[in-house]
Amino acid sequence: MAMKDAVARFVHDGDAVVIEGFTHLISFAAGHEIIRQRRRDLTLCRLTPDLIYDQMIAAGCAKKLVFSWAGNPGVGSLHAFRRAVEGQGQGLEIEEYSHFGMVARFSAGAAGLPFWTLRNYAGTDLPRANPRIKTVSCPYTGETLATVPALNPDVTIVHAQRADAHGNTQIWGLLGVQKEAAFASRRVIVVVEELVDERVIRSDPNRTVIPAMIVDAVVVEPWGAHPSYAQGYYDRDNDFYVAWETISREPAALARYLDEFVYGIPDRAAYVEKQPGLARLKAKAQFCAGVNYGF
Amino acid sequence: MMAAVAARELSDGEVVFVGIGLPNLACNLARRTHAPSLVLIYESGAVGAVPERLPVSIGDPALVTGSLMVCGMADVFQLLLQNGRIEVGFLGGAQVDRYGNINTTVIGAYERPKVRLPGSGGAAEIAIHARRTLIVAKLSPRTFPERVDFVTSPGQRVAKAITDKGVLERDEVSGELVLAALYPGVEAADVQAGVGWQLRCRPRLAPLDPPTPTELRLLRDVLDPQRLYLKG
Numbered sequence: 001m002a003m004k005d006a007v008a009r010f011v012h013d014g015d016a017v018v019i020e021g022f023t024h025l026i027s028f029a030a031g032h033e034i035i036r037q038r039r040r041d042l043t044l045c046r047l048t049p050d051l052i053y054d055q056m057i058a059a060g061c062a063k064k065l066v067f068s069w070a071g072n073p074g075v076g077s078l079h080a081f082r083r084a085v086e087g088q089g090q091g092l093e094i095e096e097y098s099h100f101g102m103v104a105r106f107s108a109g110a111a112g113l114p115f116w117t118l119r120n121y122a123g124t125d126l127p128r129a130n131p132r133i134k135t136v137s138c139p140y141t142g143e144t145l146a147t148v149p150a151l152n153p154d155v156t157i158v159h160a161q162r163a164d165a166h167g168n169t170q171i172w173g174l175l176g177v178q179k180e181a182a183f184a185s186r187r188v189i190v191v192v193e194e195l196v197d198e199r200v201i202r203s204d205p206n207r208t209v210i211p212a213m214i215v216d217a218v219v220v221e222p223w224g225a226h227p228s229y230a231q232g233y234y235d236r237d238n239d240f241y242v243a244w245e246t247i248s249r250e251p252a253a254l255a256r257y258l259d260e261f262v263y264g265i266p267d268r269a270a271y272v273e274k275q276p277g278l279a280r281l282k283a284k285a286q287f288c289a290g291v292n293y294g295f
Numbered sequence: 296m297m298a299a300v301a302a303r304e305l306s307d308g309e310v311v312f313v314g315i316g317l318p319n320l321a322c323n324l325a326r327r328t329h330a331p332s333l334v335l336i337y338e339s340g341a342v343g344a345v346p347e348r349l350p351v352s353i354g355d356p357a358l359v360t361g362s363l364m365v366c367g368m369a370d371v372f373q374l375l376l377q378n379g380r381i382e383v384g385f386l387g388g389a390q391v392d393r394y395g396n397i398n399t400t401v402i403g404a405y406e407r408p409k410v411r412l413p414g415s416g417g418a419a420e421i422a423i424h425a426r427r428t429l430i431v432a433k434l435s436p437r438t439f440p441e442r443v444d445f446v447t448s449p450g451q452r453v454a455k456a457i458t459d460k461g462v463l464e465r466d467e468v469s470g471e472l473v474l475a476a477l478y479p480g481v482e483a484a485d486v487q488a489g490v491g492w493q494l495r496c497r498p499r500l501a502p503l504d505p506p507t508p509t510e511l512r513l514l515r516d517v518l519d520p521q522r523l524y525l526k527g
Binding site for chain 2: 073
């Protein structure tokens with residue numbers, strides 16, 4: 001399916017939307033298409049909002065942000081996010097956890113439970129900032145444990161290295177919470193670098209993280225995670241992450257960026273054409289030893 | 296100097312939850328000097344990482360290549376951290392207070408922040424579950440106030456705060472950070488000038504050796520040749 005059609009069909013105004021990926025495999029292609037289609041009032045959920053949610057906040061897509069670390073990883077701040085919560089932007093509701101809290105929310109959602117227990121938050125001010133972090137008394141030991149509510153997004157978008165046409169999806173390298181987020185979600189869009197034959201998937205089933213049964217759409221979008229990265233395909237474009245510090249600091253510069261690289265082009269293929277330096281990011285080959293699946 | 300002092304806090308064979316920046320330099324320095332069996336774990340899921348280049352973020356692809364294990368983040372936080380498998384956690388912070396509480400959330404009131412910081416990430420659970428936490432931060436009264444504006448990570452398990460002038464450590468009786476060791480040529484008063492409360496001192500302050508030629512060579516030529524984190 002084309003990204004345009006997948007977003008039109010599965011991402012609606014007012015939805016709770018997850019574009020996951022911990023530094024690795026972040027679907028900028030999907031985020032840009034959501035901006036282009038001018039979705040509004042979204043509740044954006046993600047451990048690390050990263051540049052893509054900063055862009056979506058700046059573009060006016062977000063009503064609320066649910067997160068655990070809102071910075072530019074390895075660089076500094078997300079300035080559109082900061083303007084919104086420091087009272088200089090259009091305003092943004094926030095609901096804040098720690099990484100473990102967000103992971104636990106996805107785990108509960110993926111397992112069909114109403115909440116998840118974790119030994120956490122004693123002595124921190126996080127429960128005061130977020131009343132949805134509560135406690136429960138263990139029925140076996142009496143220990144007080146923290147709880148967080150299940151997160152069941154309307155739609156989760158996962159970038160991955162490869163999938164077959166049915167949506168059986170394989171990921172390697174950092175896995176983040178891609179699996180939990182997908183299983184917790186009502187609808188799932190998978191975006192891949194490469195479409196492969198079902199035989200390729202069947203040759204290495206342990207690498208399948210998301211099975212076709214939970215996937216609604218498969219979108220093939222080479223370089224779809226840029227400026228994030230895909231292990232074995234391309235490295236993170238760190239220069240762009242550094243440049244975002246300057247771009248996002250100035251609302252006018254940010255608006256010019258969105259005009260040129262999002263609104264002003266029709267799709268990802270056009271975006272890739274506008275990135276002359278991509279060859280320098282191509283991954284070197286480093287294959288694993290291989291395993292014997294025979295019996 | 297901070298990286299070398301932090302590296303010496305790590306013992307061979309320990310399991311360390313590594314942060315990006317100076318902690319990452321310190322852990323990789325320790326691994327290449329006195330602690331070759333140090334196990335580096337990054338919250339992104341890389342276990343036993345041997346990064347060939349200085350990682351630019353906690354999720355750098357160089358952490359994956361050649362590591363012993365890559366697991367999902369649910370496994371990182373539940374099986375490794377919550378289940379007590381991590382011995383040392385490294386944390387930085389915009390504010391560190393008298394009792395080792397760390398703030399990485401907001402300066403000012405939470406509802407109307409003067410400065411919105413990134414938030415916890417994994418810092419809250421690292422401070423709660425790592426058996427000992429090491430703080431790495433430069434001294435200034437703004438960074439070391441009497442009380443933090445927001446407790447992101449509680450200070451109970453903070454063992455030491457490694458600063459650019461000396462090392463503070465937690466006093467077992469009062470629970471507060473006290474001055475324990477000084478860099479060469481630094482006086483206790485210099486440290487006090489960078490701390491927002493009346494700093495108490497250990498009866499005998501340990502001297503800290505400057506980085507050895509080997510440590511300097513590794514830091515400058517091998518670990519951070521582009522000076523991303525090393526300054527001066």
